[in-house]
Amino acid sequence: MTVDMISGRSRVIVHIAYPSHHLRTPQFFNAYCRDQMLDAVLVPWQVAPENLRAAFESLRRVESLAGVIVTIPHKASVAALCDSLSPTADFLKVANVARRGADGRFHGEMFDGTGFVQGLKNRGLSVIGRRALLIGAGGAATGIAEALVRAEVAELAIANRSVDKAMELASRLRLLFPDRSIRATQADARGFDLVVNGTSLGMNDGDPLPVPASTLAPGTLVCEVVMQPDTTPLLEAAAARDCVVHKGNHMITGQIELLAKFLLGTEGA
Structure with missing residues (x-):
């Protein structure tokens, strides 16, 4: 209308x-x-x-x-x-x-989590079997964390500025999915083929990258939840390193x- x-x-x-x-x-x-x-x-x-x-x-x-x-x-x-x-x-x-x-x-x-995974599916992208690094443990990140495990990532590692909050979320998710690999970690993308920024970092000028660009390997699927700007500094850095980028508006x-x-x-x- x-x-x-x-x-x-x-x-x-x-x-x-x-x-x-x-x-x-x-x-x-x-x-x-x-x-x-x-x-x-x-x-x-x-x-x-x-x-x-x-x-x-x-x-x-x-x-x-x-x-x-x-x-x-x-x-x-x-x-x-x-x-x-x-x-x-x-x-x-x-x-x-x-x-x-x-x-x-x-x-x-x-x-949020269901929408995030559906947004990936809409673009022909799957999370099944991926080793996932999720930055953030707040509202959107919490929903995405649950959805990623439900969508059968091989591993979920959660990095957050407050380590205790990441550990608490990982602990709660292990109660729901006791046989899955879920843990808290640092914001370092080495060893992961799926990286998701579940924070507001990138929304404002001068925000630091949620994860060091130097740790992103070519071919890694790098995803945003930030919708404005359309292409965040993280996605720009990921594209420059030949990663697959997924914008926040898809969520x-x-x-x-x-x-x-x-x-x-x-x-x-």
């Missing part, structure tokens, strides 16, 4: 982020709604962490609201604010989407249909 088609019957979805200037999900989601003739619109909301609870609680009373899509840095916080969570979101303690019920209660789900395009069905469809909580 287009802006001039929005009416008093349109379902509204807000995309909560801080900051919001980098968001590209609204353009993908609204294009999908237009193509599928869905009477809904997604709008970005910039909400500082200290104001998140108040903003979220106010949405319980908005009857036009279908739900919220959530990104950095709010995924863990929104999961804690939801009234119920899917098994995946509950295990991971993060949510990137929450559907509002008629009673104002929110049900949270986590599609969201891989889950647009899932988000729309969850927020606007008939699935029960």
